[in-house]
Amino acid sequence: MAQKPSIPKGTRDFGQVEMARRNYIFDTIKGVFSLYGFQQIETPAMENIGTLMGKYGEEGDKLLFRIQNSGEKAALAPEKGLRYDLTVPFARYVVQHREELSFPFKRFQIQPVWRADRPQKGRYREFYQCDVDVIGSDSLLGELELIQIVEEVYKRLGINVCLHINNRKILAGIAEVIGAPDKIVDITVAIDKLDKIGVEAVNAELLERGLSEEQVEALQPILKQESGIRNQDKLASLKEFLASSETGLKGIAEMEEIFEELSIVNCQLSIELDLCLARGLNYYTGAIFEVKALDAQIGSITGGGRYDNLTGIFGLPGVSGVGISFGADRIYDVLTELDLFPKALQSTTQVLFATFGKEELRYALTWAKELRAQGVAVEVYPEPAKMKKQMGYADSKQIPFVAIVGGDELAQGKVMLKNMSTGEQQLMEFGELVKALKS
């Protein structure tokens, strides 16, 4: 072998086993989305660079993959870039197709996105997002449905999770109350790291980001709120804290309504009002959520929130939406770590025809065609190789049955069906074969 080929940094090949498992995740998620009337769309891998730039903050712009122009324009600045997430292209889609859509518009989208990040475990330069959004309605039922979807998806996948929920209006209220409304971004970025770096470090970072000693001190009740407290009690004490902030009280009212709706539908999901949850993206304006796997240490596996004006940047103001994104790659890692993938995801082939000669091979072809017409997945070993080899192939692909065709079978118009797990075999004609394979 000469020079070995390779793939770009932070990208991956997916083999047969991996794809079977990935499709299991995608199919599970899609199945739940459909139950709520969400329909699938796709958008191009590349967008015009102007669509992407400035939407993800300074950091985001740096992580955008830009596509070099080709031909005569090669020396000019890039005019296209690879999509960085699915939400911004979705906003573009909604604005562009607004006349064709009926609102509220419920869509889901499962596609790869690209970030020029430095890869490490669980972080890639190409990875998949499964986004589900409802846009064009202020109703908090949107939040409710998404939470129900989270509940159902993880129930089906068998992963124990906790949904952390917060509200940007509450965060804004807190910033207002401590007299630093312009510092909301700095506050959220710092606060978000609480369970990672601890109270002391967060306080230090807050000071570094320009808050005064008094302001940091005023934040302490929020930072030190214990996780054992009931969500309702947290809201009650917050109400006092935020009494002077109209925005903050509105956030609380929203949360109260969401919790009320959740109890109406008897939601069993473990949900925690987490005032330290901030999430990076700045377009969120209302509820924000993040889902963490309880039995695996991998960070968040799903996240999202309400955004009131995402389409505004594309010239369509006043359209509110709410959405979440399932991190398929991380869900994959969690299922692997906890050994939760169903065992029988592999082999789709039910039966392999193994033959001894050209005539038998042709005979097998006609049987295979008939079987496929009956809905049975069939393979015919492409040459009359040694039986050992043909059996070995079936074995390595875990094909449960092998239909052996030799001179005797040919003469009798039958096949010898071998059960690969018990080793038993039996001579049978077509009708019996169909019956045996479909049972």
Added chain:
RNA sequence: GUGGUCAUAGCUCAGUUGGCAGAGCAUCGGAUUGUGGUUCCGAGUGUCGUGGGUUCGAGCCCCACUCUCCACCCCA
């Protein structure tokens, strides 16, 4: 973008102070010309990540680049 780390057969990895490139697993062939998963026998494979340097001699030492993984930044 900053700091560190890794790379040897298809895979997982040994390789001593610089002196002929190794093992297990997998693969292929045979034992067995109509029977796999177990057993036995046999076989093959390497630009030692890439390019340069030091040396009589480099998998090993030096420099650069690429890739892996990790901690920041940020994020799914």
